[in-house]
Amino acid sequence: MANEQSHNEHFEELCSGYVLNALDEDERAEFEEMLAEATDEQLRLYQALWSTANQLAFTIERNEPSETLKSRILAQIQADSESSSDEATVTSIDDQKTAEDQDRSFNWSAFSTAASFALLIVSLSLLFYSFNLSSEIDRKETVIGNQETKITELTNELERKEEMLAILESRDVDMVLMSGLEVNPDGYGKVIWDSEKQQALLQVANLPPVPTGKDYQLWLIRDNQPVSAGIFAVNDSSRDNFFKIEEMAQASEQSANAFAITMEPKGGVPQPTGDMYLLGNMTPDNSN
Structure with a gap:
């Protein structure tokens, strides 16, 4: 059972890296071989993780330049054609503003990506925990059920032997x-x-x-x-x-x-x- 648990844990580790595209070539090949021989529980875990990763991928919004930024860029192009002397000033001001807007856009995009990735990691961790907990509960319920059946069989056998012993102990048989x-x-x-x-x-x-x-x-x-x-x-x-x-x-x-x-x-x-x-x-x- 220890080998089976170790195998399941290794499958889970590679599975999370696989859906996040974070495995190297050897690890990816190893996981795909394991996936071809996966149990029903492992296949359900893989499908759940893959679905979660795909859903989270759609939560990352693409940041398009604002209309204000577009207008400023067009104004900058027009100003370049009108005056070479004003080019340095306008370019300096507009470049500064454009850089600030781009910095804000980049920072927001980076923050969104990092937050989404963190959410994915948390979701995967919770999913792993839930999956392992459910499997452990199922295993313990099976063990308890087998033990209860064995106890019932032993109890019935004991009662039958006690009845037989009572007959054997009779004085006149x-x-x-x-x-x-x-x-x-x-x-x-x-x-x-x-x-x-x-x-x-x-x-x-x-x-x-x-x-x-x-x-x-x-x-x-x-x-x-x-x-x-x-x-x-x-x-x-x-x-x-x-x-x-x-x-x-x-x-x-x-x-x-x-x-x-x-x-x-x-x-x-x-x-x-x-x-x-x-x-x-x-x-x-x-x-x-």
Whole structure:
């Protein structure tokens, strides 16, 4: 980020000199190369500075000789043709007045040019400051937004883990191990079930990600009849995935026969229709 900021500052320095036609040949060539690869923000800055310089150029008024000065010059020419003796005097007087008028005109023009140039410098400085301030605000807002998103994600993750921990800390829980079936023999699953509170924690591994329009559905086999225990999706098969079963079907240890996982249309179905990926029976070997 430091290199990017340094690059932007160098671009701004050359940009101000470029619009004022104050760069040497090498600097001008360097800036034109930078301009060809400029970002959108840099192009907006260049256009703003160029527009400001053009507008200020039109504020410098051209000073034309006054009508009085013109009359005096014509009178001087006429006097030169009438008398050579008066030429020195008239010329001296009129030259003096003409010189004074020219001095005033020159001084006023120089003052106007200097004032306009000073105004341009002030305008460019304010524009640079505004541009940098706006960019810095945008950067900080982006950082704050990213941090708020990260905090929200961490908060949600913490709440989910606390809920899972509460299930694991229950005094009376059953653990049912599920194995992969023919459609997915490497699959693995585990259900930690608190039948008293009707809460459960599901852990699955080596399940393929669900395709579009599909969900995995967990089934509790109760009295030899499948009852939906919730749906979930796997997006990353390279790691274990944990899910809290929010609404566990009412069942006792005596009525529960097994847990199974099938792939169904998105949103789930009342009865299983898809392939069965995992199955775990409620036997003494599976219970704590």
